[in-house]
Structures are given as structure tokens and as C-alpha cells.
Amino acid sequence: MSLDSHLAELQRKHVDLQREIDDAMTHPSVDELEIVKLKRRKLAIKDEMERLKDVQTRH
Template sequence: MSLANHLEELQRKHGDIERQIDIALSHPSIDDLEIVDLKRRKLAIKDEIEKLKASPTTH
């Protein structure tokens, strides 16, 4: 997988998790721990995206 494809896939996953968070927040019966887990996964993906964008191989 090329770096560009990997970044696109990570950005897609980031968006998917963001939508899952929005859906979870609209349902009051969803466990807070599930929302925290989704936010943690979203942040980890964002960190990986930023790390890849900042690496010398992307410039």
C-alpha cells in the first residue's frame, strides 16, 4: 500500500469513527465508556495521520 493510499484509508477510518461518535451521542442509552473508546481510537488515528504527514518521506 502506498503512503497516499494509507493516508486516505486512515482519513476514511477517522471519518467513520467520527460518525459513530455522533450516532452514539444521539442515543442516550449508549455507554459512556463506548464513547470514550471511540474518541480514543479517533485520536490515535489522527495522531498517526499527523505523524505520516510530518515524516520526511511525504515531502
């Protein structure tokens, strides 16, 4: 998988997680801990995207 395609896949996952978070926050029955876990996953993906972009700019 090329770096660009990997970044595109991470971006897609990031957007999907945001939708999942938005959806979860509209349902009062959703556990706050679950929302926190989703936000942490989203942040981890963002961190990975930033790391890969940094690697890409160095080449």
C-alpha cells in the first residue's frame, strides 16, 4: 500500500469515527465510556496521519 493510499484510508476511518461519535452522542442511552474510547481511537488515527505526513514531507 502506498503512503498516499494509506493516508486516504486513515482519513476515511477518521471521518467514519466522527460520524459514529456524532451518532452516539445523539442517543442518551450510549455509555460515556464508549464515546471516550471512540474519541481516543479517532485521536490515534489523527496522530498516525500526522506522523505519515511528516515522513512524506521529508522525502
